[in-house]
Amino acid sequence: MTPQTILYIILGIVLFDYLFEQLLDYLNLKARRKDLPDEIKSFYDEDKYAKSQEYHKALSRFSFLSSAVGFIASFAILSLGGFGYLDTLLRPLVGEGLVLSLSYFGILFILSDLLSLPFALYSTFVIEQKFGFNQTTVKTFITDKLKGYLMTIIIGGVLVGTLIYLILNIGEPFWIYFWVVATVFILIMNMFYTSLILPLFNKLTPLADGELKEAIQKYSQQVDFPLDNIFVIDGSKRSKKANAFFSGIGKKKKIVLYDTLIENHSVEELVSVLAHEVGHFKKKHVIYGLFISILQIGVMLFIMSQMIYSEATSVALGGEQLAIHLNLLAFGILYSPISKILGLLGNMLSRKNEFEADAFAKQTYNGEVMQAALKKLSVDNLSNLYPHPAYVFIHYSHPPLLKRLEALAQ
Numbered sequence: 001m002t003p004q005t006i007l008y009i010i011l012g013i014v015l016f017d018y019l020f021e022q023l024l025d026y027l028n029l030k031a032r033r034k035d036l037p038d039e040i041k042s043f044y045d046e047d048k049y050a051k052s053q054e055y056h057k058a059l060s061r062f063s064f065l066s067s068a069v070g071f072i073a074s075f076a077i078l079s080l081g082g083f084g085y086l087d088t089l090l091r092p093l094v095g096e097g098l099v100l101s102l103s104y105f106g107i108l109f110i111l112s113d114l115l116s117l118p119f120a121l122y123s124t125f126v127i128e129q130k131f132g133f134n135q136t137t138v139k140t141f142i143t144d145k146l147k148g149y150l151m152t153i154i155i156g157g158v159l160v161g162t163l164i165y166l167i168l169n170i171g172e173p174f175w176i177y178f179w180v181v182a183t184v185f186i187l188i189m190n191m192f193y194t195s196l197i198l199p200l201f202n203k204l205t206p207l208a209d210g211e212l213k214e215a216i217q218k219y220s221q222q223v224d225f226p227l228d229n230i231f232v233i234d235g236s237k238r239s240k241k242a243n244a245f246f247s248g249i250g251k252k253k254k255i256v257l258y259d260t261l262i263e264n265h266s267v268e269e270l271v272s273v274l275a276h277e278v279g280h281f282k283k284k285h286v287i288y289g290l291f292i293s294i295l296q297i298g299v300m301l302f303i304m305s306q307m308i309y310s311e312a313t314s315v316a317l318g319g320e321q322l323a324i325h326l327n328l329l330a331f332g333i334l335y336s337p338i339s340k341i342l343g344l345l346g347n348m349l350s351r352k353n354e355f356e357a358d359a360f361a362k363q364t365y366n367g368e369v370m371q372a373a374l375k376k377l378s379v380d381n382l383s384n385l386y387p388h389p390a391y392v393f394i395h396y397s398h399p400p401l402l403k404r405l406e407a408l409a410q
Helices: 003-030 046-079 080-094 097-131 138-170 174-200 211-222 259-264 267-282 285-305 310-317 324-334 336-380 390-395 401-407
Strands: 205-208 227-233 244-247 253-260
Touching: 003 046, 003 310, 003 324, 003 336, 003 390, 046 080, 080 285, 080 310, 097 138, 097 205, 097 285, 097 324, 138 324, 174 205, 174 253, 174 285, 205 324, 211 227, 211 267, 211 336, 211 401, 227 390, 244 267, 253 259, 253 267, 259 267, 267 285, 267 336, 267 390, 285 336, 310 324, 324 336, 336 401
Parallel strands: 227 253
Antiparallel strands: 205 227, 244 253
């Protein structure tokens, strides 16, 4: 294909994706029910429900604005050859090869972050603050940013640098070598995320001895769940929203409970949340998810290998010659329709897994307590109880609350 044809395809993908997402957001906004339905009156009072409606209205309007700015910027830069122009400016300054590509992506990262910074500030300190969620101070926000930059430079730089080095030196079979690198990285992150990465941003403390710890240990023993440690994370440092998860693969597992979750739920409700997470482990959802992710990365890298050396693709983005970094950008856009389909299938599988984990919690602990925990979580987080089915189908990795309650009640 000619560079012009490739550019038209890229612009068409960007435009379609933007319009499609805006349509989904619009449908989701219009699906809101202003009245308080009878089915949720038992756990949602009118004031709290009205607040949740305003919260999602504010989020939708903000999304429309931020998406429009991002679309206009990217579409204009692509149309005018801005990505290629940056490559032309950098070449005389930093030379060729790996240094050029890393410098290029470094500058793009800084520019992109500067563009998104006002939106991040508004989301955190205006919207989340207005609805009582924000606990982030300016100091924490800045510290998180600086730590995020450091992690991007170290981890992102090593991964991207390795990928580009292999592309430049191995040739078309590079994808096999980097697939191995990516697989090792994913496994390491799954095993050591709680002990290596998370403590850089949050404080993790062992759960104190008491009723909750005893209840968790007792349940874990009953279902033969290999529990290593139970930690409490200071989620309240940034938000009042609550969550829980476990990490690690193999025989040892770490349970992480948000302090906000412990504060707002009873011991029984917390154990039911744990039972849900154990359900994922027992049903091997985590292992299957890892396998699928690794397989998808391999497919993506193979497809990338078929076009990464195309000079026409670099020229389509405004370059004057073959540039691996330009082709990586172009590939990210050209692959997005495939990524969208794979993401959709992944969400379908994830929603099925959530139903199975809920059923496991009901079978091994208490379905009614699980329902109570889900209801409380939904109210505390001002969840959207009536999302549009199309939005759920495309974007939701978890079933909507009412669907989960219905399944638990059966």
